[in-house]
Amino acid sequence: MLGIFLDTETNGLNPFKHHVLEIALAIVDVETGLRRDTYTSVVQQPRSAWDSSDPESLKVNRFTWDEVQKGRPIAEVTSAILAIFDRNGIKRGEAVFICQNPSFDRAFFSQFFPTEKQESLKWPYHWLDLASMYWSYAIRKGHPMPWSTGYSKDKIAAVFGLPPEQQPHRAMNGVEHLLLCYQAVVGFPQLHHEIP
Numbered sequence: 001m002l003g004i005f006l007d008t009e010t011n012g013l014n015p016f017k018h019h020v021l022e023i024a025l026a027i028v029d030v031e032t033g034l035r036r037d038t039y040t041s042v043v044q045q046p047r048s049a050w051d052s053s054d055p056e057s058l059k060v061n062r063f064t065w066d067e068v069q070k071g072r073p074i075a076e077v078t079s080a081i082l083a084i085f086d087r088n089g090i091k092r093g094e095a096v097f098i099c100q101n102p103s104f105d106r107a108f109f110s111q112f113f114p115t116e117k118q119e120s121l122k123w124p125y126h127w128l129d130l131a132s133m134y135w136s137y138a139i140r141k142g143h144p145m146p147w148s149t150g151y152s153k154d155k156i157a158a159v160f161g162l163p164p165e166q167q168p169h170r171a172m173n174g175v176e177h178l179l180l181c182y183q184a185v186v187g188f189p190q191l192h193h194e195i196p
Contacts, residue, residue, distance in 0.1 A: 002027055002029060002095040003030040003182075004026075004027055004095055004096070004124070005098050005182070006024070007105065007172075007174030008020050008022065008108045009021050009023075010057060011054065011058060015111065018052060018054065019049045020111055020112070022041065022042045022063070022071075023077065024171035025038065025175060027084070029188075030096075032188060032191065036088055038172075039081065040171055040172040040175075041071065042068060043071045044071040044072060044073050045068050045071070047065075050065055074112065078112045085123065090124070092125065097128065098178070099128075100129065106127050130182060130185065131151040131152075134146060144159070
């Protein structure tokens with residue numbers, strides 16, 4: 001089984017108004033922990049999309065207009081992701097998406113691949129979230145309870161003595177930190193080496 005560990009950085013919280021500024025993913029065998037592929041790109045956006053930015057979101061990821069203009073066109077990013085998924089045989093029943101906040105990332109991922117396109121490609125429709133994994137883990141262990149520790153990725157990391165996500169918030173930083181936290185919370189049953 002493959003995990004598509006995915007993160008996006010956007011210029012706001014509303015996928016009907018805002019846009020993806022950066023996307024990153026790592027395809028990892030969730031049994032062995034072996035990384036099979038990675039991809040990251042800043043996504044070029046038109047000025048009209050940039051002008052709709054929520055200033056609070058830009059404070060988090062610190063993207064600038066100049067950086068976004070140097071990104072790759074959305075069609076190029078879409079083609080690259082298609083190629084990676086094809087190369088790794090990504091399909092329903094053999095892979096799942098894993099995110100910190102899949103309701104957010106899935107909505108923005110649909111800007112690249114509308115639901116109908118994902119369905120036609122038979123891509124996974126299960127999007128799993130780290131917070132629920134941690135919630136289950138913490139309750140099984142008995143303490144501390146997840147509502148007392150908090151369950152943001154940084155708070156989960158703190159419980160396990162891991163560093164917080166590298167700043168500023170960038171998509172590949174998010175993926176690397178997600179993998180680190182996932183390994184602590186869930187683990188890889190047949191781990192042969194540490195995730196790089």
